[in-house]
Amino acid sequence: QVQLQESGPGLVNPSGTLSLTCAVSDSINNNDWWSWIRQPPGKGLEWIGEMSHGGGMNFNPSLKSRVTISVDKSKNQISLSLNSVTAADTAIYYCVKNFGAWGQGTLVTVSS
């Protein structure tokens, strides 16, 4: 089964930009959908958005204005960028393939 590994800064300043990458162990196909999902400590799951290498994309309306997701087939990598972050963006961020395969998640804390 495919392995997904998120990485990025564990601490981001308020009003800054959260940037994460997801390393994918298998080749990226046009038909796969790559999502980012987050979970604030002790709370439930929130879908952030998704993208396919084929060009399709969808975003959570509440986050759409701040989110960028990209798929780099040459690097086997998925990326997430979330700007103008606040403490409310503190969460474990998961990279997910077709909702079936999940990374282990990475905790990002927004604090000065």
Add this chain to the structure above:
Amino acid sequence: QTVVTQEPSLTVSPGGTVTLTCASNTGAVTSGYNPHWFQQKPGQAPRALIYSTSNKFSWTPARFSGSLLGGKAALTLSGVQPEDEAEYYCLLSYGGAWVFGGGTKLTVL
């Protein structure tokens, strides 16, 4: 605002059967909402169990099944095992946007 509602908590005895449900404030849940179900144990990433209402992944135990029941998506566990104690989340599609339910904490006691 779209809201997906699950039972906050349920308790089941080992060997018993329990059904978790997933409702939408927009109306009856149909296959068009493409229901998914996930299991999450403390300190772990969620694990996918069911996709497209009732389809299982290769790793999904046979005792888990998905369906539509009374206008809701449903996850039924038959012959519950102690290791099934976990948080369960449903996920519904709304024309390209996905919304998670708040989760059901299942206790096996």
